[in-house]
Amino acid sequence: MISTENLLFAWIGLALITFLYLLRKNAPYGRHQSPGWGPTIPNRMGWIIMEGFVLLVFWAWFWHLGLPQEPQILILCGLFSLHYLHRSFVFPFRLRTQGKTMPLLIMGSAMLFNLVNGSVLGWDLSQTNRETASTWSFGLGFLLFVLGFALNYAADSRLIALRKPGETGYKIPDGPLFRFISCPNLLGEIMEWGGFALMCGSLAGLSFWIWTLANLLPRALAHHRWYRQRFPEYPGERKAIFPFIL
Ligand SMILES: NC(=O)c1ccc[n+]([C@@H]2O[C@H](COP(=O)([O-])OP(=O)(O)OC[C@H]3O[C@@H](n4cnc5c(N)ncnc54)[C@H](OP(=O)(O)O)[C@@H]3O)[C@@H](O)[C@H]2O)c1
Structure with a gap:
C-alpha cells in the first residue's frame, strides 16, 4: 500500500513541476492576464x-x-x-x-x-x-508567521493605495518596503508559510511551504521583469524578492 509519506513526496514533486512550468508561463491573472484563457x-x-x-x-x-x-x-x-x-x-x-x-x-x-x-x-x-514541534521551532515559526503576515498586509496595502479611487493603471511602487525589492508582499507570504511549516514540524507543513515557493518565486520574477519592461526609469538596484540576492 502507498504510504501517506510517499503521497506527500508525490505532492511535493508536483510542486517542483509546477515551479518549472510557472518559470516559463506566467499565471494569467492581475497584470499578467491576457485573452485566450477561456x-x-x-x-x-x-x-x-x-x-x-x-x-x-x-x-x-x-x-x-x-x-x-x-x-x-x-x-x-x-x-x-x-x-x-x-x-x-x-x-x-x-x-x-x-x-x-x-x-x-x-x-x-x-x-x-x-x-x-x-x-x-x-x-x-x-x-x-x-509529533509536535519543539518549543523553540514553534516559537521561532510563530514569530516568522507574524512578521510575514504584517509584511504581506503592509505591502499589499501600499500597492492597493497606489491607485486613487477610480484609477486603473499601474505605477512604480515606492516607500521603505519597496526600496530593495519589487514584491515585499510575496516575500511576506513566503515568510508566513515558512513560519507555519516550522510550527507544524511535519512533512505536511513543509509541503505547503514548498508549494508557496513554487507559486510565488516565479510570480515575483515575472512582476519584476514586467516592471522593468514597462518603466524604463525603474530603480536598477531593486531586486525581485530577496534583498541584494534575487
Ligand atoms: N500563497 C500563494 O500561493 C499565493 C498565490 C498568489 C497570490 N497570493 C497572495 O495574494 C495577494 C495578491 O497577489 P498578486 O500576485 O495578485 O499581487 P500583486 O500583483 O502585487 O497585486 C496586489 C494588488 O495591488 C495592485 N497592484 C499591484 N501592483 C500595482 C502597481 N504597481 N500599481 C497599481 N496597483 C498595483 C493589483 O492590481 P491588479 O490586480 O490590477 O494587478 C492588486 O489589486 C498577495 O498578498 C499574495 O501574497 C498568494
Missing part, C-alpha cells in the same frame, strides 16, 4: 470563492475527526483561519480593480490546490498521535 469571473468573486473554499475543506477534517485540544494545534488552526478569512473576505473588498476579471481556469486550479492542501493540513493537524 471564460472569466469578476476577480473579487474569484478571490472569495477560491480562497474561502480552503476553510471549508480544512475545517471539514476537524468536524469529521474532532479538534485535538493541544494548544499548539489550536494556535495553528487559528493562524491558518486568520490568514484565509482575511484573504477571502477582507482582501477582495480592499482591491481597487473595478471591472477586472480572472479566468475561471485560475479560480479552478486554485480550488484544486486548496482541496489538496486543505486536506493535507487538516488531516495532519487532526491526528492525535502526531
Whole structure:
C-alpha cells in the first residue's frame, strides 16, 4: 500500500513541476492576464470563492475527526483561519480593480490546490498521535508567521493605495518596503508559510511551504521583469524578492 509519506513526496514533486512550468508561463491573472484563457469571473468573486473554499475543506477534517485540544494545534488552526478569512473576505473588498476579471481556469486550479492542501493540513493537524514541534521551532515559526503576515498586509496595502479611487493603471511602487525589492508582499507570504511549516514540524507543513515557493518565486520574477519592461526609469538596484540576492 502507498504510504501517506510517499503521497506527500508525490505532492511535493508536483510542486517542483509546477515551479518549472510557472518559470516559463506566467499565471494569467492581475497584470499578467491576457485573452485566450477561456471564460472569466469578476476577480473579487474569484478571490472569495477560491480562497474561502480552503476553510471549508480544512475545517471539514476537524468536524469529521474532532479538534485535538493541544494548544499548539489550536494556535495553528487559528493562524491558518486568520490568514484565509482575511484573504477571502477582507482582501477582495480592499482591491481597487473595478471591472477586472480572472479566468475561471485560475479560480479552478486554485480550488484544486486548496482541496489538496486543505486536506493535507487538516488531516495532519487532526491526528492525535502526531509529533509536535519543539518549543523553540514553534516559537521561532510563530514569530516568522507574524512578521510575514504584517509584511504581506503592509505591502499589499501600499500597492492597493497606489491607485486613487477610480484609477486603473499601474505605477512604480515606492516607500521603505519597496526600496530593495519589487514584491515585499510575496516575500511576506513566503515568510508566513515558512513560519507555519516550522510550527507544524511535519512533512505536511513543509509541503505547503514548498508549494508557496513554487507559486510565488516565479510570480515575483515575472512582476519584476514586467516592471522593468514597462518603466524604463525603474530603480536598477531593486531586486525581485530577496534583498541584494534575487
Ligand atoms: N500563497 C500563494 O500561493 C499565493 C498565490 C498568489 C497570490 N497570493 C497572495 O495574494 C495577494 C495578491 O497577489 P498578486 O500576485 O495578485 O499581487 P500583486 O500583483 O502585487 O497585486 C496586489 C494588488 O495591488 C495592485 N497592484 C499591484 N501592483 C500595482 C502597481 N504597481 N500599481 C497599481 N496597483 C498595483 C493589483 O492590481 P491588479 O490586480 O490590477 O494587478 C492588486 O489589486 C498577495 O498578498 C499574495 O501574497 C498568494
